[in-house]
Amino acid sequence: MDQSHGNIEDFEKVLDIMDESKEDSTFKKVLKEELLKGLSYPKAKSNSLEKVAPEYKDFLSSNNILGLEYIKALKKINSIIVPITIKRKDSAFIDENLNKKSNITSATSLRNILNENTNLKNNEDLKLIENYVPNSTLKILEDFKCENKYFPNLKNFEKEIIYTLNRLSFKEFGNIPDVYEGLEYKIKKAALNCSSLEELVENIKSKRYTLSRINRILVSSLLGITKQDLEMSKNITPYVRILGFSKSGKELISKIVNQNPNINLVTSVKSFENSLSDSNLKRMLDIDIFSTNVYNLILKKKNTNDYNGKLLEI
Numbered sequence: 001m002d003q004s005h006g007n008i009e010d011f012e013k014v015l016d017i018m019d020e021s022k023e024d025s026t027f028k029k030v031l032k033e034e035l036l037k038g039l040s041y042p043k044a045k046s047n048s049l050e051k052v053a054p055e056y057k058d059f060l061s062s063n064n065i066l067g068l069e070y071i072k073a074l075k076k077i078n079s080i081i082v083p084i085t086i087k088r089k090d091s092a093f094i095d096e097n098l099n100k101k102s103n104i105t106s107a108t109s110l111r112n113i114l115n116e117n118t119n120l121k122n123n124e125d126l127k128l129i130e131n132y133v134p135n136s137t138l139k140i141l142e143d144f145k146c147e148n149k150y151f152p153n154l155k156n157f158e159k160e161i162i163y164t165l166n167r168l169s170f171k172e173f174g175n176i177p178d179v180y181e182g183l184e185y186k187i188k189k190a191a192l193n194c195s196s197l198e199e200l201v202e203n204i205k206s207k208r209y210t211l212s213r214i215n216r217i218l219v220s221s222l223l224g225i226t227k228q229d230l231e232m233s234k235n236i237t238p239y240v241r242i243l244g245f246s247k248s249g250k251e252l253i254s255k256i257v258n259q260n261p262n263i264n265l266v267t268s269v270k271s272f273e274n275s276l277s278d279s280n281l282k283r284m285l286d287i288d289i290f291s292t293n294v295y296n297l298i299l300k301k302k303n304t305n306d307y308n309g310k311l312l313e314i
Helices: 008-016 026-035 041-052 064-076 107-116 135-148 154-167 185-191 197-204 213-225 226-234 245-258 269-275 279-296
Strands: none
Touching: 008 041, 026 041, 041 064, 107 269, 154 185, 154 213, 185 197, 197 213, 213 279, 226 279, 269 279
16 A cells, blocks of 8 residues: 555554544544645645644555545445555655656556657657556557557546536536535636636646546536435445456456356446346446447547447456
8 A cells, every 4th residue: 555554553543543433533623623724625634634643644645545445445344354455665656757766666657658658659658668567558558559549538528528517507516526615616617718628627726626626526527427426326236347357357257246146247238238127227337338438539449338348358
């Protein structure tokens, strides 16, 4: 998880400290004070933990947050899974540049290389990362670029996003996940007065609204995901989509199906859709399919979607 916190006991202790259900929760009180300063929730949470437990300063950075959520989920369902930690080596979680001293680097740095050098000819951009990824991954990237000429990111959807934001009413804005405290008015104003994604984000972001939160809002607005969708997804057993598998993975899938006969394990989206009777699962699948169709809008090769895409055999 994080280089400086590789002990699972640290995660258990931090979860206990941050348990807001306790009536005498000091953390909850301090968190409220930090939020009143106008800080973003992640920053306020990190500051609160440092004030309540100084020995865990900077604990809520990098992958530790994800690790805490995993452990919290395991506790919630009384899982028999025993979590372990794996220390990050050589490169920090959000390092933006390739680590030239090692063949281990951050995913952020890899994405930056591909986004910044996507116009290089003869796969020169991929040659920059060949020492940092498995050969199988490199081959997938090479094939993808051969077919589509570039690697998409959120900027490729800027016209669609700005159009959507201009079309939405304030009521519809308020129903987008992560939009609270009148943020819809700020976003609407920004959308009406910008011509690029960079300009849009620049006019919205502040110390209270993180870039991650803004990006989530933009994606949710583009895909029509609502607060009701988010709440619904938390209260149902979702289906599991198989995108690809190896020989050993295929054997594992068979075991999972045999031991969990009630699980919705999807290998054919079309067949699964035709068999659905649960309206909530149908809504989730509709969003899933629509998301892929929107993504396909910017690809050169458009013959792959959730209906006819083949499972990847590794």
